[in-house]
Amino acid sequence: MFEGLTETQAREIILKLVDEYCKRYHRPKAFSEEDKIPYASRIYDSEEMRSLVDSALEFWLTSGRYTERFEAELASYLGVRFCSLVNSGSSANLLAFMALTSPLLGEREIRRGDEVITVAAGFPTTVAPIVQFGAVPVFVDATLPQYNIDVSQLESACSERTKAVMLAHTLGNPFNIAAVKAFCEKRSLWLIEDNCDALGSEYTLSGERRLTGSFGDIGTSSFYPAHHITTGEGGAVYTDNPLLHKIIRSMRDWGRDCVCPSGRDNLCGRRFDGQYGELPPGYDHKYVYSHLGYNLKATDMQAAIGCAQLKKLPSFVEKRRRNFELLKAELRDAEDHLILPEPCEGSNPSWFGFIMTCKNGVERDRLVRLIESRGVQTRMLFAGNLIRQPCFDQMRSTGFGYRMVGNLSVTDEIMRSSFWVGVYPGLTEEMICYMAKVIKEAISDCRRARV
Numbered sequence: 001m002f003e004g005l006t007e008t009q010a011r012e013i014i015l016k017l018v019d020e021y022c023k024r025y026h027r028p029k030a031f032s033e034e035d036k037i038p039y040a041s042r043i044y045d046s047e048e049m050r051s052l053v054d055s056a057l058e059f060w061l062t063s064g065r066y067t068e069r070f071e072a073e074l075a076s077y078l079g080v081r082f083c084s085l086v087n088s089g090s091s092a093n094l095l096a097f098m099a100l101t102s103p104l105l106g107e108r109e110i111r112r113g114d115e116v117i118t119v120a121a122g123f124p125t126t127v128a129p130i131v132q133f134g135a136v137p138v139f140v141d142a143t144l145p146q147y148n149i150d151v152s153q154l155e156s157a158c159s160e161r162t163k164a165v166m167l168a169h170t171l172g173n174p175f176n177i178a179a180v181k182a183f184c185e186k187r188s189l190w191l192i193e194d195n196c197d198a199l200g201s202e203y204t205l206s207g208e209r210r211l212t213g214s215f216g217d218i219g220t221s222s223f224y225p226a227h228h229i230t231t232g233e234g235g236a237v238y239t240d241n242p243l244l245h246k247i248i249r250s251m252r253d254w255g256r257d258c259v260c261p262s263g264r265d266n267l268c269g270r271r272f273d274g275q276y277g278e279l280p281p282g283y284d285h286k287y288v289y290s291h292l293g294y295n296l297k298a299t300d301m302q303a304a305i306g307c308a309q310l311k312k313l314p315s316f317v318e319k320r321r322r323n324f325e326l327l328k329a330e331l332r333d334a335e336d337h338l339i340l341p342e343p344c345e346g347s348n349p350s351w352f353g354f355i356m357t358c359k360n361g362v363e364r365d366r367l368v369r370l371i372e373s374r375g376v377q378t379r380m381l382f383a384g385n386l387i388r389q390p391c392f393d394q395m396r397s398t399g400f401g402y403r404m405v406g407n408l409s410v411t412d413e414i415m416r417s418s419f420w421v422g423v424y425p426g427l428t429e430e431m432i433c434y435m436a437k438v439i440k441e442a443i444s445d446c447r448r449a450r451v
Contacts, residue, residue, distance in 0.1 A: 089222020255293025
């Protein structure tokens with residue numbers, strides 16, 4: 001088939017076939033009320049598939065030209081200087097936190113026993129790196145109907161051991177960045193923004209509107225298929241701070257001191273000239289380790305998908321916002337029974353989901369079962385209250401390993417009474433209206449069952 005063709009010509013034939021294959025066999029089908037409506041799904045077309053195959057044909061496999069392009073384009077989109085692609089959003093959170101434990105940070109280095117302020121109403125891997133390292137998470141309550149940190153409790157959470165604040169923008173709704181950032185700056189605390197559910201969300205601070213993830217010292221993203229863009233598995237860590245970027249790259253890439261990209265040696269021209277620790281003079285800089293790191297890199301094939309997805313991100317964000325507003329309008333007449341979500345003041349969320357909290361008279365678990373039975377997928381707000389999870393049993397029984405401010409009563413209410421449904425870009429107006437109809441009918445069934 002390829003006889004007499006150059007590699008470039010052969011590649012173009014393959015990519016054209018991929019394009020035709022995708023258009024024929026991966027076409028979205030029309031919605032029927034018999035179909036299941038997922039809370040999230042990947043949205044793609046032949047551009048992603050072509051990009052993936054283009055990368056695969058090179059068979060470079062590890063990070064390469066697509067990785068460099070994706071990192072540069074995502075950094076440009078977010079308005080930050082540095083971006084590092086990693087293999088998952090959870091790895092991104094691990095890397096962001098562990099970067100702050102580097103001895104290169106001097107007195108601001110986080111050490112075992114230091115405290116990090118966070119919330120229990122969220123996803124476990126926002127908190128897991130804190131616990132795994134041996135630092136102490138300090139849990140602050142959330143607020144309704146924003147589902148983010150109650151900033152009035154920040155002062156009570158602070159101690160002489162506090163070194164950082166690590167928070168997620170819940171389901172795309174920014175937390176009160178103005179209050180949190182002012183608190184951190186006043187005390188020289190690090191701020192990590194877990195932006196995994198909020199890519200494209202905006203917040204106005206001091207009259208300037210910026211994207212979430214760009215306000216903290218470090219921001220993180222996830223590119224799991226449910227998220228705003230996908231690379232399959234994947235994530236990113238980003239910062240404006242050159243020292244933090246150096247540490248992040250080191251810890252992502254085995255802990256090495258060398259900054260040469262994969263496959264390129266001796267860019268500095270001094271590969272065999274240095275003296276490091278107690279190593280022999282001139283020891284190969286590619287095998288000098290300034291941190292105890294990991295291998296958290298993604299592949300170039302993942303990055304290739306990401307490059308195609310980034311082009312679509314602005315349209316994805318706008319569709320999420322439209323779907324959210326439509327669903328909220330359709331559920332306005334259910335507000336006697338549900339607390340509907342509200343954006344943080346000064347924000348324009350890129351909503352990951354539409355979260356609701358059942359009021360008295362509506363049992364969440366029964367309501368969710370009825371909604372699911374009609375084909376509409378639901379989700380809890382992740383861990384609900386993380387300290388109620390089995391993984392915290394031992395820490396709770398010993399009284400060691402975490403603190404909390406107050407009794408986390410709102411977090412417990414979220415755990416007992418809240419759930420969410422999707423607003424992802426693949427949902428049509430017909431699907432959104434059907435979801436609203438199912439939710440309202442399920443509320444009526446719940447209330448009749450109580451009579």
